[in-house]
Amino acid sequence: MTQQSESTTSTSTPTEDTDAPPAPAPLSAPRPPLAEPRPLAERRVWPRAFHDRLTAPLPGLGAVARFAREGAVRPGREGLADIPRVPFAPGPLPRVDARTIAVTWAGHASWVVRIGGLTVLTDPVWSRRILGTPARITPVGVAWTALPRIDAVVISHNHYDHLDAPTLRRLPRDTPVFVPAGLAGWFHRRRFTRVTELDWWEAAELHGTRFDFVPAHHWSKRTLTDTCRTLWGGWVLTAPDGGRVYFAGDTGYGHWFTRIGRRHPGIDLALLPIGAYDPRWWLRDVHCDPEEAVRAAQDLGARRMAPMHWGTFVLSAEPVLEPLTRVRAAWERAGLPREHLWDLPVGASRVLE
Template identity: 35%
Template sequence: MNRRKLIRRVAAGGIGLAIAPSVYFYNKAENYMPTATRYTSNPELKTLLSSKEWPGTPLDQKGLFVNEEYVFWPKFADVLKWQTEKNPYKEEKKNDTSRLEVIKHTSPDVLPDNSFTWLGHASFLMKLNGTKILIDPVLESPSVLMKRYTDLPFPAETLKGMDYILVSHDHRDHCDETSIKRLAGQNPGATWLCGLSLDLLLKKWTGSDRIQAAGWYQQYFLQTAGLSIYYLPSRHWARRGLTDTNTTLWGAFLIECNNKKIYFGGDSGYGKHVGIVRELFGEVDYYLAGIGAFAPRWFMGPSHMHPEEAVRASNDLQPKNLLPMHYGTFDLSDEPLLEPARIIRQLNENKQITSKLLLPAVGQVVPV
C-alpha cells in the first residue's frame, strides 16, 4: 500500500481510530502558535557570536525550539489536505523508472583521503586528514512507508573506524534508530555531534558518553588538530512521534579542515541564514544543499527548498561548488525521484547558478 492510500485509509477508517488523533492534533497543533520568549545554548561550548549579536537558540513559550526567522508549527490539517489533493506529477511519477547511479566500492577504506562521498539522500562520508566523518547516516529504509531506492556504495558492515558521526536533526530520514545502533556497535570510539536535546536520544541508542549537543552558532570541542565543526541554523522543525514536536533542535554543519570549508545545509527552507555563513566564515568551498521533497510547494516550502530556492541560497552564499542532495533515495513528496536534479540542471544551463554545479553519483569520490 502506498503512502497516500495508507493515510487516506486511516483518515476514513473506524471512528475509534479517527476521533482520538483528530482531537489530539486539533488541540495540540491547530491552535498553537510558537513565539520566541527565551534563549539557550550549551555553556560548555564556544559561541561564535557575542551575547549582544546572538542571545542564543530561541525557545518558545512552552520551552520548545523555534526557528529564528520563520516561525513554523506543523499542522495535521495541512497533512490531510496534502494527502487528499490531486498530485500534478501523478502519472509522470507512476511511469518514472529513473534512478540515481551508484558507484560500488568494497569498503570506505579504498576511498582517498581529503575527499567526501555521497551515500544517498543526506548521508555523506568524509575523509579529511585521515579523520573519518559520517553525516546523517541512514543505511536502510527507516520505516515501512519510506522505501530506499538507492543502494549504499559499499556494505554497511564496512563502515568502521569513524571518528565523528554527525546527526543534523531527529527526522527519520536523517536519524534512523537501526542505523545509529548499528554504527554505535561498529564504531565504539566515535564522537557523536548533534543539536541541543538530541543527545538524550542518541545516548539512549548508542550508550556512548562521547556525545556533544550544540546550539546554533556554537563550535564543537574536538581533539583533532586542524579540524573544526560548527552547528548552524536551518529553517526546519523536529518530531519523531505525536508528542515531541520541536523538543530537539535541528540545524546545519560547517566543517573546516586544511583551510577548506564544507557547508552541509541540512533540511531547510530558504532564509537569510545561508548567506550569513559567508559573513562568518568567508568563502565556502562546497555547499551541500537539499533540493528534494519540494512538492507541493505550499506544504513543503517552510522546511525544504525547491531547486530554484536552493540556487537562490547558493547565490547568497557564493560557494565555489554547489552540490545538491536530499533527492533520489526516498520518496517523500509529490515530485518524481530525479525531478529535482532535472530542474537544477536546467537552471545551470540557463546560467542562473553562480557556482560550479556538481551532481555526483552515489559513491562517486569528490576531492577536497
C-alpha cells in the first residue's frame, strides 16, 4: 500500500500477497500486526479495477456456453416443494448492553449485529425482490420499524443481493457506512455523507469498535461495464472488550480463512454462507458449499458458526433445504459441539454474553 497523502492512497496491491496460497505457517510464527485505524470518511484514490485480486479466473465463453447447455438456476419441483418448511421464527430483538454480542438473522446475508454497544447491519436487503431473481421465499425476519437506531452498516460487495438501493434509501444519510475500496462513489451519489472505504487488511474504528476489512474469494459486478471495478471482502468486528464477530459476505473456500484467523484470533462467531453452490463446477470458486463453510469456520479458529446465504432467495439449483441438512451433518462429522452451530431460523436471535 503506497500512501500518497493523508486523504489520498492506494495501489491495487494489498499488504499480503494475493497470487497463491501460502505455505502453512509454523505454529510459532508471530501474528501479523493489525493496521492502525484509518480516518473515517476519508477520500481515497483507487486503481481502475481489481482483477488482480481474483483467486480464480472469471468464467470464459466456454464455461458460459456449458452453463447454457447444462446449467440450472433453480431447483427441481421436489426441491422447491421444501419452501414452506424453511425455518422462520421472528421474535423481538434481544436487550443488550455494551458487553453483549447478539445477532439476529433477517435473511440471506442481512444480520442485525449488536456489538460494543453498536447496532450494525450487514448487507441489508429488506426488499421483496432483487434484480434478476425471483421474489424472496421467506419474509424479512425483522420488521424495519422494529429496528433500533442503526449505528453503522457494512457492505461486503456490490452484487444486488448484498447491496440493495431501496433498503439503503430508508437510512438517514449520515449513517456511517463501511464499504470495499472503490464503492464510496455509489453512496456519495445517493447523498450518504459518512462513507469509509477500505482495502483488504485495513481498518477503521467507530466508538471504540474496530471494523477490519478482510479478503474473500469472490468478485464484483453491478452493470455490464463495471466487472471488478470495486473490491469485495468480509468484515471482522471487534468490540472494545475484545468480543469478535466475522461476517464473510459472499465467498468461496480457500486460503484466506487461515490468514484471517491468524490475524484475528479468538473469533467468537463466524457468519458464513452455505447456499447458492449448485452446479458446483460453475459456482465452486465464489460460493462455499456447506461442508466448505464448516472447514472455513475451523480454519478461522471461530468458536461458533452461524450459517447464512440460504433460505431467502433462490439463486441456484440445490434443493431449498439441502444447505441446512448438509451443514448440520458436516458439523457433526467434524466432531464440533452442537450448541456452537447457531443454525438460526430466519428472524431468530442469539446472545453471547
